[in-house]
Amino acid sequence: MGMGMGSDPMERLVKLASESAVVIFSVSSCCMCHAVKRLFCGMGVNPAVYELDQDPRGKELERALMRLLGNSQAVPVVFIGGKLIGSMDRVMASHINGTLVPLLKEAGALWL
């Protein structure tokens, strides 16, 4: 994963988000992050997970995520096909209303 020195955290975010079909920004100790990971795994999806607490510039990314979402919880955040889906509540809402699976298929994360 390319980590350009001096690149703007928001740019980094966008870059990382587009490198995989499903990208999850997480913190290793966060239990809700664990839940969202389990959700995708349970659906047969293999997401790319970035543990921000294990990234030397993770704090910057966290702040950028908070700004992006407009709330105090930086993680978990899900990108599908490079597009921002949101936090756990948005992910679940889209799963229930049936829009999540088509998105996953479109991004090539799900077959069948």
Next chain:
Amino acid sequence: MANHLIPYALLHGMNVPTSFINQEGSAFDFGELEEAIVLQGAKANLLTGRTAATLEMFPSWPMRYRQTPGSSKSGGESTDSGSALNTISSKTENQFEPDSPISKKASSSYHQAFDQQNLQQQQQQQEMASDPSRTGTSLNQSAPIVKPLQEKKRASTSEKQLDAKTLRRLAQNREAAKKSRLRKKAYVQQLESSRIKLTQLEQELQRARSQGLLLGSSGGGVGNISSGAVICDMEYARWLEDDERHMSELRTGLHSNLSDTDLRLMVNTYLSHYDEIFRLKGMAAKFDVFHLLTGMWTSPAERCFLWMGGFRPSELIKILISQLDPLTEQQLMGICSLQHSSQQAEEALSQGLEQLQQSLIDTVAGGPAIDGMQQMAIALSKLANLEGFVRQADNLRQQTLHQLPRILTVRQAARCFLVIGEYYGRLRALSSLWASRPRGRLMSDEQPCQTTTELQMVQPSQSHFAHF
């Protein structure tokens, strides 16, 4: 000599004879007065004349005799001090001490002052005699012991002026006495109405408990419920009342063959009604997440099948599928897909919560090297995550309910909400039946048929026991 006699008179509430009171001039003999008092008792506060009226508010209070020099002013002032208690403490000034100055002094000015006192006393007596609210607790206090300090002040003016002043003082005393009586009346009325309100509240509480809506009172009572929980339960009870109303509207709407548009309005209203409970739960989660998680906000039978502070959406959908009329292929697929998605989401959340629990256990179990305070701090911050899980679970519930009218016809959606409402109503009824069942005889012949019917109605949800 006078000292021990006077208290006797006071304690026995004897009336002061009026015969000697109108004596004016310096010929007045203190000893004579005392004698008269002994014979017929003294009434009211001879010193200031302001006291007996308010005293009767608390007839059983022990009278304290304290000398508070300079504290007695004109009669009206003491009663302006608000509470009756203040009045009592402020007026119990007369102290019986063996070395009280009163028994000794015999100056003319003193006597004149004493006259004035007696005059006041007479006025007050007459007033008190005419007041039906006076009980026998006449004189509990003051002796004919005058404070030389204040009386000297008055005694310095001429007699004529004294009379005018006296009259004014008497009028003030009457006013004060009247005010005190009114205050007493208001206070007693307030007590009475509070008592009634308390009884009513207790009855309501009992009723709510018996309906299984509130935490049982086994020993703990209100003390064990947080105020956030109490509010939550109250709001939930109100929501249930609204629910009844909405359900009967839906029922009427379905049976009266309303147009689809009108029915859709009703369905949307019902959805908003559900949004309301999720909003309430969201607030309750901030104040008392354990109250929600442990299901104490809901009835025991519902609590039994609780998932993350509420109903399990996939279970609800299972019930609905069995109750709905023949579904089209598309509708069936939609409903099954909804059930499936819900199950996956529930599983994910459950696993997340499990990880939180494990992490918490590790923290609380601790280790030899962990500092106690730090351990607690870490545990507290982990506990804070519970709110997030309850919130997500409620979010899932809310989304599931909103999805129903999207995949079903409006009539089917209306029927769904009725089924849901009736199902939980039966669970609540089951809770109270269970709570009031005769102990030790679960399935006896003496049981009313209603119970059996209830059991039959519960049949379809037998699968829920598996989850328990």
